[in-house]
Structures are given as structure tokens and as C-alpha cells.
Amino acid sequence: MVKHIIAVLSLFFSSISIAVEGYKDIYIDREQDIVIHGILCGPDINNLKTFKPSYVFTNTTTISKGTYYYDSPHGNYSLTFNPTQNSSVMGRGLLKQGQTKKEQMLKHICIVSKLAGLPSAINNQLNQITLSAEDPNWDETMAKYTFVSGKPAYGAGVYQNQRTTAKFDQADKAVFEANQAYLKEMEKIFSHESSLIAKKLPLKLQQAIEYAHENDGRFEGKTYPAIKEPAVWTPTSKERYNDLNRLRRQTMDWDKVTQLNFDWFFGLVGKDNKLMSTQLLPSSKVRWNVHTLEQLTTVKASFENGKSLELDFLITSSKVNPEVFDNMETIKKKALLVRNNPIVSSREPRKPVSLPNSDSIDVYSPTDKISIFFSPFRDKALGDTYRYK
Secondary structure (H helix, E strand, O other): HHHHHHHHHHHHHHOOOOHHHHHHHEEOOOOOEEEEEEEEEEEOOOOOOHHHEEEEEEEOOOOEEEEEEEEEEOEEEEEEEEOOOOOOEOOOOOEOOOOOHHHHOOEEEEEEEOOOOOOOOOHHOOOOEOOOOOOOOOHHHHHHHHHHHHOOOOOOOEEOOHHHHHHHHHHHHHHHHHHHHHHHHHHHHHHHHHHHHHHHHHHHHHHHHHHHHHHHHOOOOOOOOOOOOOOOOOOHHHHHHHHHHHHHHHHHHHOOOHHHHHHHHHHHOOOOOEEEEEEEEEOOEEEEEEEEEEEEEEEEEOOOOOOOEEEEEEEEOOOOOOHHHHHHHHHHHHHHHHHHHOOOOOOOOOOOOOOHHHOOEEEEOOOOOOHHHHHHOOOOOOOEEEEEO
16 A cells, blocks of 8 residues: 555656746735644655655645745745645745755655555644644744744744734834824814914905005104113112113014015005905915925915915924834834833833824914014015015
């Protein structure tokens, strides 16, 4: 009977063709159950005593056609399996130390499941063990079999087992996904706040033009009474004197800026132009500028002479925590630093960030004070941030 089995195997072995080209790479999913296949492989089909036991790790009850990768104390290697007409027999090609060529492949034939007629001592080694992903003895079981065959690949170049990396991968992924949700929610909040500011711009432009007509020239020749020195210098009187002088200088500077705004506006449109209407033009899309949000919005004033003035306002946000922009690679590096560094290992890797609310971000516009409404444009060139046509 054994001779008959050997003859059958010899027939299969002669027809086996193994190559790396055209074979898919097969990796093990750490989050699924793992099937550990006990197999026997050898080069001499006429001498089953030359067959040696080995193990193959899959997520299926059969060994699929393709290339499996392993990391062993003697280096990395790959096993490429090719089926035969008998589901219990497969051809196997072994490549070591980064070899990839067909002519470099060491070919063996493998018995991958029980065969009628084989001695019981051989069939007893052709077993399958299913290791549950939730098995509390997962580490010990895997270590028992990887000691013989080496560690299987869970991805290209990844040979770390589930118990030491999967929970960390899941935690890092949760941090990344929370960051993405945080940024999206922040954009939503900013869009809302920005639209509220933008809707006020037409009225503010109208008020700024009216303010310019009413107040133009009143700062020219304006006098600012000097601050009298105190009769007796004391720490309190000196502080009061300095405060009054500082306030006087601020008032003078503020009035100067206000008049410069009037000069810019009337120098552009003339003093006799009558305002007919103001309107808000479509805003640009919200975008990130490094760690702040921005949106450009335009307000238009139409005058009686048929001309119009368009002013571009950049609405911006306060700075967002830079860490929420970290990609997966950066998140993993930072987490590993905490987990593996004995100095900082007492700290916990960061937790997923909570979603922001309206208090998490400030939204700014340079239009809060009517008297400086035109200030952002004074030093700009026509066509840059404003247009008069």
C-alpha cells in the first residue's frame, strides 16, 4: 500500500510547476481565527523518511495557492504553494534571504492533509489546529508553532503577533479617526460662525461709508490738551500721569488711523459718490492654512455713477491643536515612544480627542469697529484685495 501511495505521489510531483511570478502574496489577518496546518515536506518522494514536519498559518481550512512569508531566527524566507490534482498534495517552493527567481527555488512536495494508506505515524502529524483570536493562551500557542516554522507575515514586512500589536493598532486607529472627526466638526463650526460674520458685512460697509461722510475732516487740526504734571510726585500720582499720557497718545494714533481710512476711501471713489446698495458676494470654500481655518468673503458697494467697490475680507480662526493633524505614522511613532521608553512609559498614550463645540474655536474678522473698516485695504494695491470699477 505504501508503495502505491509513493507511486501516486511521484506522478503528481513530476507535473508540479512552481514560480513566484503570478502568485499572490498571502498574509494572515490577526483579527480572525488562525488555522495552523501541520504538513510534511521532502525532496525524495521515494523515501518518506526524508519528509520533515512543518507548519503553515492561514485564515482558511485549506492552504491556498500563493506565497507565504516567514521570519525565523535564521532569516526571512517564503514558501510558494501550488496545488495538484490531489487536494492532499501540494508542491512547495522555498526561497531564502530575499530570493525571488524561479531557478533559485528549492522544490519540495508536501502532504498537507491525511491520505488513506499512509502509515498512522505520518497521518497523525497532518493535523489542523484552529486558534481563536480571543483565545487567552494565544501567545503561548503561537510561540509553540512559530518556534519550528518562524513567525508568519501579517502584512508586508510585518511579523509581530496579535497580542503585542493589534490592541495598539486599534487604539492608534481610534485616535486617528477621532482626529478626522474633530477636524470635520471644526470646519462645520467655523463655516457657521464665518457665515454669521459675512452676513453682517453689507450693513457694516454701509455704516462705514456713512461714518466716513459724517466724520471726514474732523480730525484735521484737532488739538489734544497736554497733561498737567502733578503738584506732588508720588508713586500713585506718577502712575496716574503716565496713564493719562499713554491714553492721549493712543487717542492721537487712533484718530490718525481713522482719518487715513477716510482719505483712502474718498481718494478711491470720490466724495460726491452716492451709495445705492451693498451686497454679499459668494464666499470661497473654507480651507486650512497650516493650523487655522480661513474663508475669503467679498462685499460689494454700488454707487450712483454706475461704478462699484468690492472688498475682500479674510475671516480666520484661532489656532487648532497641531496634534489633531497627525497622520497614522506620526500617531504610531508618538505612541510607541510612550509605550517603549522607560522614562516616559508611566504616561499613557493619548486618548481619542472629543468633538469640539463653539467654544473650542474663535473666529475673527477685521470689521468689528466701523472706524477702521477700510484699514485692511489702505496699503494694498488695486485688484489685490479690493476692486473699483
